[in-house]
Amino acid sequence: MQVVLDYLKHNQPRFVAELCELLRFPSVSAQPQHKKDLRNCAEWLVKHCRQIGLEAKICPTAGHPIVLAKTPREKKTRKPHYMVYGHYDVQPPEPLDLWHTPPFEPRIEGRSLFARGSTDNKGQFFAHLAAVEAYLQTGTPLPCDLTFVIEGEEEVGSANLAKFLKSHRNELKCDAVVVSDTGIPDADHPALTYALRGIIAFEITLRGPSRDLHSGIFGGAVDNPAMALSQLLGKLRDKNGRIAIPGFYDDVAPLTTYERKEFARLPTNDAELQKLLGVKRLFGERGFTPTEQRSARPTFEINGLTSGYQGQGSKTIVPAWARTKITCRLVPDQNPARIRKAVCNHLKKICPPSVRLEIEAGHGAEAYLVSPTSAHAQAALRALRQAFGREPVLMREGGSIPIVNDFKKVLGADTLLLGLGLPEDNAHSPNEKFDLDCFENGQRMSALLWRELLH
């Protein structure tokens, strides 16, 4: 193992130079004029993968191509198989005038490498390529088979990935997927993200009169749909911040003492969070810390309200209707279909008879969880500890990463989210950067991970 780690240490300057080459491709998937740049980027990757000893090819899709690369398989033994997922497409760089140097001309300043795509996601998946190169080029036997799937459409919704996974189901079937495309709290706190929240969306409309009514002539004798909606919505959260829908919490897997202890180790600070968000004070479900509230507890969030007149001045009407857009963040083991039913049933039950209720509900996405005490998770934590020389933390992510559900559904595999991004890396923003210490530690983490996963 030491020879692998020595190889990595020795080759840092070249790895950085190669990453800079990769960052020069303006592989902006959202912008049609960059179609060729994405293709060129994918071809560069295939060439690079082959150079370091992988079997690689371009897989065309209906959109931008996917790069598929594998460690050479040994015929005689069936080794454990892991998949590494990454994406070579990047966010649009606009607004360009906010960049200190051009987004596709990588610039190094101290331990920061500035370029669009540096942290999201070229730098992060390149760390895994460097690690496998170290095994292959030093002749160190890999304890497992590895497959790299590096797509070109993550920033535009991964529209063709699920199809690709299905059509390559047999060769991609694996014991786990490893993704480095999330963040860590700071350079001293390497992290395993072991859970994601799910989601379900609703659009609720209350209809009153057949048209907006003169509030002088008719106001007082008909219900106001905007008031009815306010009262309806107001009843759905109690004063302790708890969602007041029967059955909503039924399937929520309680946080374990271990998880809550681990969360308490996260370098977070309520006062700083409050300042960052610009709120007068934090508010959430009583009995849980802000970290728990925003990552491990479900929400019922109003995303939008619409009714009546919204322009300048006043318009004296009883509006014909009022509408709200809602998304619920879900946590393990809530089932979107059951939540949909609970919400719809409750709304129907409490909606006053003076208005008509219409509900549109999406299908939703389930939350995701790899037990932090599972063998995979514990292996990842050991690899992080050794690679970073720090005690890693356990995180839940409050958002959703839909592809993780695809990996589970199509390949039957859990995903280990081992992000290398820092909060100050400006992902999706001007002056995106990647920390070269995170890059190097990430390579070591990857190299160590394959060994630890087998312990």
Place this chain on the structure above:
Amino acid sequence: MQVVLDYLKHNQPRFVAELCELLRFPSVSAQPQHKKDLRNCAEWLVKHCRQIGLEAKICPTAGHPIVLAKTPREKKTRKPHYMVYGHYDVQPPEPLDLWHTPPFEPRIEGRSLFARGSTDNKGQFFAHLAAVEAYLQTGTPLPCDLTFVIEGEEEVGSANLAKFLKSHRNELKCDAVVVSDTGIPDADHPALTYALRGIIAFEITLRGPSRDLHSGIFGGAVDNPAMALSQLLGKLRDKNGRIAIPGFYDDVAPLTTYERKEFARLPTNDAELQKLLGVKRLFGERGFTPTEQRSARPTFEINGLTSGYQGQGSKTIVPAWARTKITCRLVPDQNPARIRKAVCNHLKKICPPSVRLEIEAGHGAEAYLVSPTSAHAQAALRALRQAFGREPVLMREGGSIPIVNDFKKVLGADTLLLGLGLPEDNAHSPNEKFDLDCFENGQRMSALLWRELLH
């Protein structure tokens, strides 16, 4: 008196023909291209007033001119003085394709006279001109002095009327103002409108985070301003439809038994109202009939709601702010300033500490009431009874007519609202019409009114 009534009866065809002439002027005050038409219309009126024996002149304003006409004053005695208010400007006729015949080419069908402005307001004030003509042309002594103020800007907010009233305060000072510019329930129910509701407007904004937040990353740990607003608004009306703001009802003058008995005589029907408005069912303050709710009880009406994302699909945010537009309809003796204070104080008290509250409140307009048992009101009811040959009804109007407050404030005079419009007259709509029976009965009502007012 009989000679006056006979004169009216005898001259109906000519009155209708003259009204048709008046209706041919496209005096659309909102449309600049009709400026000259308004001027021409005013000049026609002055000429007509002089022909029937009034002293008349055009009074220029910053906008369209006002026609001022008076009965010849007798030097020796100081007679009671009444003012008749009307307006010669009309609503825009658009959409033209919905008119069965051109809006400014009067058409008679049965007892209906179709033209823009026929009911609102040329036909209605012309009835008063016919009545005074009958006195003047038959040499019947008028028991009072009359002044006609016919403005050209009612449909655009009467911007120059208050100034005119102030600058002509001495010559306009009067015992009461008579306005025929409202409606009656049907041809069998002549009506005195003896009260109007007042109004006060609020715009309430709740601010949470300094920007829209990602509902996955932060949702759960900060209050959602749209939810906070819903809960705030929801608390302002109880389940009986009563406004739950301390002090809100303190100054409401209770309905008298006489008023409620009179309301019960109105030819209204809850099922028909429900159908007309297209609501699933009527809803209002418990303990009051729909007629009372929409004319004699105050309201707290949400006119608009705005927050977050309102477009297609969903956007997973915690919105930075949520806003609502409110108008309260006020009734006698509520004071807009006290209501403003009660609403603001209560909002400040119940607003949660997790959001910032901003309130913009207008100055508002007071409600208006002429006691239905006052001498003026009783005289009007007698005139209506004799003119229409039907028992008149007493009505409150749910809307506000700001000029009535000006008459009270500037001239110190109560206003008798003696409308002649029918619900099916299509005021402000295509195919506006005026009922020729209402026209003739209105003339008789006017002629009888001047005598009854002195009894």
